[in-house]
Amino acid sequence: MNPNSPANPPDVPGISPDAGAPTDASTTESSFGDILLEFEQSQKPDLRGGETVQGKVVAITSDYVYVDVGRKMEGLLKPDAARAAGLDKLKTGDPITVTVTGRNEEGYYMLSTVKVEVPKDWSALEKAFNEKLTIAGTVTEVVKGGLRVDVGSRAFMPASRSGARDQVELEKLVGQEIQCRITKLDTAKEDIVVDRRVVLEEEVKKAKEQRFLELKEGDVLEGVVRTVTDFGAFIDLGGFDGLLHVADMSWGRVGKPADVVKAGDSLQVKLLKINRETRKISLGLKQLQPDPWTVAAEQFKVGDRVKGTVSRITDFGAFVELAPGVDGLIHMSEMSWSKKIRKPADVVKVGELVEAMVLTVNAADHRIGLGLKQALGDPWEEAQKKYPVDAVVEGAVTSLQKFGAFVDLGDGIEGMIHIGDISREKRLEHPNEVLKAGQVVKAQVLEIDKGRRRIRLGMKQLEPTQADEYIVEHKLGEVVSGRLIDVSGGRARVELGEGVFATCRLKETAQESKETKSGDAKADLSAMTAMLSARWKAGAGSGAGGGGKEQVKAGQVRTFRIASLDPAHKKIEVELVS
Secondary structure (H helix, E strand, O other), X not given: OOOOOOOOOOOOOOOXXXXXXXXXXXXXXXXXXXXXXXXXXXXXXXXXXXXXXXXEEEEEOOOOEEEEOOOOOOEEEOHHHHHHOOOXXXXXXXXXXXXXXXXXXXXXXXXXXXXXXXXXXXXXXXXXXXXXXXXXXXXXXXXXXXXXXXXXXXXEEEHHHOOOOOHHHHXXXXXXXXXXXXXXXXXXXXXXXXXXXXXXXXXXXXXXXXXXXXXXXXXXXXXXXXXXXXXXXXXXXXXXXXXXXXXXXXXXXXXXXXXXXXXXXEEEEEEEEEEOOOOEEEEEOHHHOOOHHHOHHHHOOOOOEEEEEEEEEOOOEEEEEEEOOEEEEXXXXXXXXXXXXXXXXXXXXXXOEEEEEEEEEEOOOOEEEEXXXXXXXXXXXXXXXXXXXXXXXXXXXXXXXXXXXXXXXXXXXXXXXXXXXXXXXXXXXXXXXXXXXXXXXXXXEEEEEOOOOEEEEEOHHHOOOHXXXXXXXXXXXXXEEEEEEEEEOOEXXXXXXXXXXXXXXXXXXXXXXOXXXXXXXXXXXXXXXXXXXXXXXXXHHHOOOOOOOOOOOOOOEEEEEEEXXXXXOOEEEEEEOO
16 A cells, blocks of 8 residues: 555554564564565456455545455545445444446545446447446547547547546546446447446435435534525535524624625534425524523623613613623613603614613523613602702693693603692693693692602792782781681681781780880771771670770781791791780
8 A cells, every 4th residue: 555645544453553563473473464465465466447346344534435355455435425325334344345446546446336337248238328327437548529438339428528627637537447328329330428427416416315314403514605695694515505594693693694604604503403305404503602591690680780782672672782692671661760751762772882780680581671770870769858848949841731730850850730739820721721841930849759759849839929928018026917717725827918827826814915005006007997896896795995804716806916927938927915
């Protein structure tokens, strides 16, 4: 054998790499036996094309099955040919019957498992032609337009039907035994035309079919990208195509298949599904990489603040890519604390980098729930401090409803002005009689409920009242008259004018005040007249002008001194004078 030949098996069982270095008697005897065997084999005549012999498998590689055919040079059998003959479980040492089809440049016998005969006469040639049988022939020379082939008689094989790709390969066929088929036979003119290419194509087709039948789901295959489309890429697996869909190219989001693969790329792919009836094959590229969701449960925990890019928006929320192949969903309800979201696109945009908080993790179902508003912080945590009762706020009207108006107070918080708290002047049927969307208004905080996330506002409470005007027109220590409305528990409610009320703290024993000096009492004439008139109407028992004691009770008109004026809270306190 030629040790420099690339077809030479690296370690053929039974042959030691150090066969030329004797170490003991047994080694010497073994070496002598090998030399004798090689000598005997060299004395045997070379095998001819078409000759069938019994051999033994000495080595198996991915390229060839090496067969000892009893000659100095071994024979080479392609694995596909062995599988096609049902010998897919060959192992070293197995006997095998093979047919010599020729020799390669290095002298190795090229073998086949198919017995091909050379026709002996014209009747055999006619039978081979009529039955389209494959016959053996020996290429004798290169002639114009093709090759001369000996098939028992001289035949011509056109270069286009030789299977050779160029002139060099055509010339290498000279002296080799080939398999061919007769395509034209004219016995009268002794004209024979043969075709080798059709036999080669059938062998390739048969090998492809055998390989297709051996495919099974889960196999990892080598392939070459043949074409790229909008939905995926077709991969040539060696005679048949499989579809690598865009969804199976990467665990991450793929914009278009051309971003991942291009025509001519060599790939390792996984066979996901095969339909032998329709001959459709589905392939996967991402399946050869770890599923990112297997580590998502450890990578993302509830309560974590995470950042990601908005990958797509739906009617119910937005998906955010947290890692290649791992998306989280921000539901529309988790986008704002109080602002009414009509559609997610009003809040976030595709491609936008957002920060969110992990609310739920379900790696088994490939789901992660996110919250946008939680990452921004709850504005209601500070609302009670920022908007205390009686505080005056300002904001734009966001919407008008039949029952009232909503006002934007900032930070995603809205306050509601009930229709009854909009105006003192008239009774409204709808807020739009006074307000419109976008109008900036001032209002007073009437109530805040953090639990229900509500702030009640009032506009009319900021309008000047009779009490405001009275406070402006009077001052501390001034003596005024008023009517007792309610007396209980040592306190009395006093009406000082229309819509103006004050509170009065009473002593346990109410004494009629002595006659006040004209310089101390500054009651106006109209107030005094009203008081005397009221006492006259009450009857003689009122004690007016008698200088005796008079019991304080509701309905009386009495004289009071202003003790306190509180404009901010519209409160007036008085002291009983008489």
